[in-house]
Amino acid sequence: MTMGTCSTQAYGEAWYWDKRYAHESGPFDWYQNYSTMAPLINLYLPRSHGHHRILVVGCGNSAFSEEMADDGYAEVVNIDISSVVIEAMQKKHSNRPQLTWTLDSLLCGNNSRLNAGNMLEEVWRVLKDKGVYILITYGAPTYRLHLLRDSCLWTIKLHVIEKLVSGESPEHPIWKLTDPVPLDDDGSSVEAVLGQNPDIHYIYICTKDLSLKAGPKHEVAVE
Ligand SMILES: C[S@@+](CC[C@H](N)C(=O)[O-])C[C@H]1O[C@@H](n2cnc3c(N)ncnc32)[C@H](O)[C@@H]1O
Structure with missing residues (x-):
């Protein structure tokens, strides 16, 4: 993972990611990939316990969601603020009905700037009871x-x-x-x-x- 020369302030800005994804087609997984995380995902979202609707926020061009689908998760909804990456992922995965790719922001509802507090409030709102x-x-x-x-x-x-x-x-x-x-x-x-x-x-x-x-x-x- 490289941080580039841009300050982390720009990480919440669509223009920054559009520019970056225009040059980096990926796939690129930040931090971890699905195979390293799978035991934990399977523990908290067991496929044997019915249908899970999974929302991946800030999906980027990571292979995480496609590998989840290949591992048996039937509905993985991906959102990102970058139209460049969303269009690329829609094209790339048009043959995978388990995956949807939508241009959206976690904070689109109230137009707030991204910060840890309002992001968590928004996650709370999106989560259903369980x-x-x-x-x-x-x-x-x-x-x-x-x-x-x-x-x-x-x-x-x-x-x-x-x-x-x-x-x-x-x-x-x-x-x-x-x-x-x-x-x-x-x-x-x-x-x-x-x-x-x-x-x-x-x-x-x-x-x-x-x-x-x-x-x-x-x-x-x-x-
Ligand atoms: C560090 S990358 C991580 C990409 C991918 N999740 C991974 O693990 O490889 C962060 C991603 O979040 C997206 N992003 C930034 N702010 C966002 C927001 N408010 N709502 C949705 N996506 C956002 C960026 O466009 C970028 O694709």
Whole structure:
């Protein structure tokens, strides 16, 4: 993954991604790919438990959705703010009825600028009662957890996965992907288990939980 010379401020701007995708046809997976994430996706969205409608926000030209479809997921809805990438993906996958590609923004409803708070509120609105929001990020819990908790009523589980080296996962992972990492109130338990600054991506599994309304606002599932 290269960050280029552009500031990360432009990452929420359609012009930036249009320009980039006009030159980069892909496929390119940021952070992880479907095969490394599949055990976790299959755990939280088991194909044996009926039909899942999966929304991939900011799909880009990643192969993730097509590999999900090949793995048996029957409805994967992809949205992105870049018309260039959406048109390219529509053409490329016209023979895959499981996949749809739509020019849309997570924030199209209120025209807000993208920031962590309003994005989470919007995800919350989009999720149905039993919806699961899976967020993969380099943001450690000590920094990311309060944003997730303060915005919405959901239980949060944390999983971790090593960053890919030349597209490969390490032979001996730091932590078993499908086991949640113990998560305390401020996220410091994660550092106690995994050490300081491990070279990993954090995967937050957020499950909408309206029952939290009645109890303390900031509740976290601890395994
Ligand atoms: C870092 S790329 C990730 C692409 C792909 N998900 C992957 O993992 O390889 C971010 C993508 O999000 C899209 N994007 C940025 N802001 C968005 C928004 N508000 N709504 C929908 N897509 C957005 C960009 O056009 C870009 O394709």
